[in-house]
Amino acid sequence: DAGITQSPRHKVTETGTPVTLRCHQTENHRYMYWYRQDPGHGLRLIHYSYGVKDTDKGEVSDGYSVSRSKTEDFLLTLESATSSQTSVYFCAISEGRQGARDTFGSGTRLTVV
Amino acid sequence: KNEVEQSPQNLTAQEGEFITINCSYSVGISALHWLQQHPGGGIVSLFMLSSGKKKHGRLIATINIQEKHSSLHITASHPRDSAVYICAVGSTGNQFYFGTGTSLTVIP
Numbered sequence: 001d002a003g004i005t006q007s008p009r010h011k012v013t014e015t016g017t018p019v020t021l022r023c024h025q026t027e028n029h030r031y032m033y034w035y036r037q038d039p040g041h042g043l044r045l046i047h048y049s050y051g052v053k054d055t056d057k058g059e060v061s062d063g064y065s066v067s068r069s070k071t072e073d074f075l076l077t078l079e080s081a082t083s084s085q086t087s088v089y090f091c092a093i094s095e096g097r098q099g100a101r102d103t104f105g106s107g108t109r110l111t112v113v
Numbered sequence: 114k115n116e117v118e119q120s121p122q123n124l125t126a127q128e129g130e131f132i133t134i135n136c137s138y139s140v141g142i143s144a145l146h147w148l149q150q151h152p153g154g155g156i157v158s159l160f161m162l163s164s165g166k167k168k169h170g171r172l173i174a175t176i177n178i179q180e181k182h183s184s185l186h187i188t189a190s191h192p193r194d195s196a197v198y199i200c201a202v203g204s205t206g207n208q209f210y211f212g213t214g215t216s217l218t219v220i221p
Contacts, residue, residue, distance in 0.1 A: 033209060035209075035211075041213075042199070042211050042212070042213040042214060043199070043201075043209075043211040045208070045209070048208070090155075090156060092209060094203060094209075102144060102146065102158075102161060102203050102209075103158065104146075104148065104155075104156045104158055105155070105156070106154075106155030106156070107154075107155040107156065109153075
């Protein structure tokens, strides 16, 4: 989607290896979010950021860490990937105000074998 | 407790039928989104609403702020409309809340 890019789009990794997913925006939005999508659960918040170096946990944050060293990039890291982290990961951005143009990324499909 | 409730969960329609998907929410919102996701695909934002009604081609989205309810309508449905439709609410607390989605199948 315009203004937001996720990379990689697909990744297969082995259990126990570290993995970093990247969300990059060109909209200069303050808020950035990482979600995972699993059958039967819908989209669930992992972590979010409300500014550079300001992050907070979501409902499924265990096993994940994030970093935001600059406005445009929000990184999601799996320090030691597990099979339960096989999922589709989505990034979203928001200005955090009414009428703002919130945008969703196209997703990263991660498979942990 | 789900902040966003969608109905129906699954919907099968004949090509040409008028389709309605409903979304109710319980949080204060900054905007409500209707999203479309094809199997194995990414999320596409169809509409972002904070009041009234929007129309794009055969798709219409409405929102009633007082009743905390939104509907997505598809007129003259087509098999290519088959997808999962997700209602997402951007809350005044700067969080997104998602419905579990409506899986739509349009049969030729």
